Amino acid sequence: MTASHSATPSTKHDASTFISDHRAVDRSKLSQMYQHYIETKEKYPHAMLLYRVGDFFECYFEDAVTLAQQLELVLTSKQAGEQGRVAMSGVPHHSWERYATLLVEKGYAVVICDQVEDSAEAAGRLVRREITRILTPGTLLEDGMLKASRNNYLAAVVIAGEHWGLAYADISTGEFLTTQASNLEHLTQELMRLQPSEVLIPTNAPDLGSLLRPGEKSEHLPACLPPSFCYALRSQVPFSQGEARAKLLQKFKVRSLEGLGCDHLPLAVRAAGGLLEYLEDTQKEHPVFLQGLRTYTITDYLIVDNQTRRNLEITQTVRDGTFHGSLLWALDRTSTAMGGRALRRWLLQPLLDIKGIRARQDTIAELIENTPLRKELRQLLRQIYDLERLTGRAGSGTANARDLVALADSLARLPELASLVADTRSPFLKALQKVPPVLSELAEKLHAHLVESPPIYLTEGGLIRQGVNALLDEQKITVEGDRQWIANLEVEERAKTGIPTLKVGFNKTFGYYISISRAKADSVPSNYIRKQTLTNEERYITPELKEREARILTARDDLNQLEYEIFTALRDEVGTHAEVIRILSRAVAAADVLCGLAELGVHQGFCRPEMVAGREILIVDGRHPVVEQSLPAGFFVPNSTQLGGTNRRDAKIAKEEDKGTRGLLGDKGNSSPTPPLSPSPHPDLIILTGPNASGKSCYLRQVGLIQLMAQIGSFVPAYEARLGVCDRIFTRVGAVDDLATGQSTFMVEMNETANILNHATERSLVLLDEIGRGTATFDGLSIAWAVAEYLAVDIRARTIFATHYHELNELAAMLPNVANYQVTVKELPDQIIFLHQVQPGGADKSYGIEAGRLAGLPAVVIQRAKQVMGQIEKHSKIAMGLQNLD
Numbered sequence: 001m002t003a004s005h006s007a008t009p010s011t012k013h014d015a016s017t018f019i020s021d022h023r024a025v026d027r028s029k030l031s032q033m034y035q036h037y038i039e040t041k042e043k044y045p046h047a048m049l050l051y052r053v054g055d056f057f058e059c060y061f062e063d064a065v066t067l068a069q070q071l072e073l074v075l076t077s078k079q080a081g082e083q084g085r086v087a088m089s090g091v092p093h094h095s096w097e098r099y100a101t102l103l104v105e106k107g108y109a110v111v112i113c114d115q116v117e118d119s120a121e122a123a124g125r126l127v128r129r130e131i132t133r134i135l136t137p138g139t140l141l142e143d144g145m146l147k148a149s150r151n152n153y154l155a156a157v158v159i160a161g162e163h164w165g166l167a168y169a170d171i172s173t174g175e176f177l178t179t180q181a182s183n184l185e186h187l188t189q190e191l192m193r194l195q196p197s198e199v200l201i202p203t204n205a206p207d208l209g210s211l212l213r214p215g216e217k218s219e220h221l222p223a224c225l226p227p228s229f230c231y232a233l234r235s236q237v238p239f240s241q242g243e244a245r246a247k248l249l250q251k252f253k254v255r256s257l258e259g260l261g262c263d264h265l266p267l268a269v270r271a272a273g274g275l276l277e278y279l280e281d282t283q284k285e286h287p288v289f290l291q292g293l294r295t296y297t298i299t300d301y302l303i304v305d306n307q308t309r310r311n312l313e314i315t316q317t318v319r320d321g322t323f324h325g326s327l328l329w330a331l332d333r334t335s336t337a338m339g340g341r342a343l344r345r346w347l348l349q350p351l352l353d354i355k356g357i358r359a360r361q362d363t364i365a366e367l368i369e370n371t372p373l374r375k376e377l378r379q380l381l382r383q384i385y386d387l388e389r390l391t392g393r394a395g396s397g398t399a400n401a402r403d404l405v406a407l408a409d410s411l412a413r414l415p416e417l418a419s420l421v422a423d424t425r426s427p428f429l430k431a432l433q434k435v436p437p438v439l440s441e442l443a444e445k446l447h448a449h450l451v452e453s454p455p456i457y458l459t460e461g462g463l464i465r466q467g468v469n470a471l472l473d474e475q476k477i478t479v480e481g482d483r484q485w486i487a488n489l490e491v492e493e494r495a496k497t498g499i500p501t502l503k504v505g506f507n508k509t510f511g512y513y514i515s516i517s518r519a520k521a522d523s524v525p526s527n528y529i530r531k532q533t534l535t536n537e538e539r540y541i542t543p544e545l546k547e548r549e550a551r552i553l554t555a556r557d558d559l560n561q562l563e564y565e566i567f568t569a570l571r572d573e574v575g576t577h578a579e580v581i582r583i584l585s586r587a588v589a590a591a592d593v594l595c596g597l598a599e600l601g602v603h604q605g606f607c608r609p610e611m612v613a614g615r616e617i618l619i620v621d622g623r624h625p626v627v628e629q630s631l632p633a634g635f636f637v638p639n640s641t642q643l644g645g646t647n648r649r650d651a652k653i654a655k656e657e658d659k660g661t662r663g664l665l666g667d668k669g670n671s672s673p674t675p676p677l678s679p680s681p682h683p684d685l686i687i688l689t690g691p692n693a694s695g696k697s698c699y700l701r702q703v704g705l706i707q708l709m710a711q712i713g714s715f716v717p718a719y720e721a722r723l724g725v726c727d728r729i730f731t732r733v734g735a736v737d738d739l740a741t742g743q744s745t746f747m748v749e750m751n752e753t754a755n756i757l758n759h760a761t762e763r764s765l766v767l768l769d770e771i772g773r774g775t776a777t778f779d780g781l782s783i784a785w786a787v788a789e790y791l792a793v794d795i796r797a798r799t800i801f802a803t804h805y806h807e808l809n810e811l812a813a814m815l816p817n818v819a820n821y822q823v824t825v826k827e828l829p830d831q832i833i834f835l836h837q838v839q840p841g842g843a844d845k846s847y848g849i850e851a852g853r854l855a856g857l858p859a860v861v862i863q864r865a866k867q868v869m870g871q872i873e874k875h876s877k878i879a880m881g882l883q884n885l886d
């Protein structure tokens, strides 16, 4: 590597010494290569062009400056003909993927223009170069560029008034889906769920083809599109109904879109067609392999908005955005990358359909009952690689030989998997019982053709086993014979010349040579031709050596070429089976998720929730699935919940009540569960009070997480649960100033609350952690009261409302479907002991003053605060006052 290419922080350059704007040059004065560079660059004005020159990929002009800045490389310059020096920056060719990944992560599109012939072949003329790859954030296939645990989505959006169409695809796994709906807010939510790496939008922008990097502003970006994504501005034409429809019909070789389910959804069709056109446009070198288009409806799934996803910490924690500590982290016991991605998808899109939920539950139940099956299944799954992505790379022609060996190893496991689950009865295991024979044959063929550990590079031979191809074997024997001849040459020539230090070497410039120390140069035989003189040695060739060399090199090239051809034929063959492999991969992924959930269920003592048609939420001795795992075993205090039930009372609970065990206190060590009980046995709304840090938020989230887990089909951390399916889960949890949009804490809080009140239904679960704290106490309390009333009376949404306003406890006296719960503490003279137990009843006082005392506020301040408190309480009999008002 030369200093100019070294990956060290850039140094300051005097820009006047070289040209960094390609428009400012007189092309006729540029040497041929730079003219070709500019021609190529003009075809991809919005991408970074990495141009192969010898052992480097180089950028010139503007791209050189950007590359140096973005990757902290040295910006230097290069003589570009009579025109003078131009800005240049570059990266070593063997590590282009690493640098391209960094650029793509920063939101750049990258075009790779590689040399497609050896400079020796070009013999003086310009080396032939071609575009070999176009990388955009949403179209990655390379193993090192993708995160194994998550999908990499490319999305396309079409907006017409309040209506929208959204299509998305993961080209590495073949998923391709489309949908249409109204209400732009739902589009925002759907995009937030998917977290696409790149979003295509049709525009009339003059700057078509450009890629807006995350956070980059543009007047062409509709307000409903979150600014945190990468947007590719595309022409309207491929997104028109006519073009898009034709593209889909042609791609899927169908006569009508009815079979794809989107015939009646023009915006969904337009988005999907526009997406396909983009793939065709950017992936010419590596045709993309997509599964059939699937149409879905957003309302078929539990709606978890971005707010709730964040507050419930489903894929990352709120505090520091880490995966560790999230629900996904706590639940993931999958054994394959495909399973890991599927679990993430499931968590972000829980089901509404009870049948679907029960099918998953049945599979978990069977795997819990049958421990040997579960253990063996996990063992086998661990030996299966990422079939979805390996197949994708094979189909698009980017797989290397190691990929195909990994694919063959994995395919070979499938019949074992099938016989393991042969006698199972649950749907997700039965799906693995049949492996199409063609896949076993394919695995055998790959194993028979490819060596066990092939090299990464495909053009340097060493890929194909002996016995596969007679011509190949013959050529190998010839090359081996010649190699042997060279190996013997050193011994023979030493004997002939009597020079014991004589050596036979090879380098790229001179090929094979005989090296002799200068001291012995006088005794070389006459047939030796001197080729090079170094400080201590002379290098010679002989006519015979050169003849052999020519034979070896040609034979080796032919051999490598033949191996490459055999390999690509194999790879293409895998591509033709992509659909079958991917269908089975999906089944493997689902079984893996369920097997992991079963394993977790056994270890954590989860129960199978009974999913019911009504609105009931009954959780006996529920636990928070993440907090429980972060505490020592047995430390988490279970708590029960009962919301939105009918008047039918749970027999078990009634029995327990008869025994006189009242309250919500739970003891995990005790085998009998703690029955829930409240003055209103089936409240729709619970007012939850308790001191700071007593466990209110934890309890609130626990209920939300249990409901969500149940709707992905998982077992849940509880002694027992009976749950009606929710249509949406809403949460509002302590706000932080939204500096990005300049909104105050209180405004954020009010916006979120308004969203809940405007969209919640009686089938929703609403979790409110304090409302009204960001304003004057009385304003806050008044709003909190009115919100709670509206939720309980007008909407009847199942709600838990955690608050420090213990005045809200008065609501229970007015409304039959409101109950008070409190998280209890034990007060000692100089400390409060947190019991984390949720019990019926409201806290009769706020612990704020007590907390202030413990924190060391002067006694006189505490005393005075108590007096003020007494006065306020005297005048705040809200319920009574409101009754008079009504």
Ligand SMILES: Nc1ncnc2c1ncn2[C@@H]1O[C@H](COP(=O)(O)OP(=O)(O)OP(=O)(O)O)[C@@H](O)[C@H]1O
Binding pocket: 627, 635, 636, 637, 638, 639, 690, 691, 692, 693, 694, 695, 696, 697, 698, 699, 836, 837
């Ligand atoms: N049921 C429980 N069992 C054991 N520990 C718990 C339980 N619930 C909460 N905790 C612990 O108590 C800590 C405080 O809980 P949490 O944040 O829910 O309190 P809070 O009442 O919401 O406080 P604040 O009113 O200040 O928001 C948690 O970090 C958790 O470790």
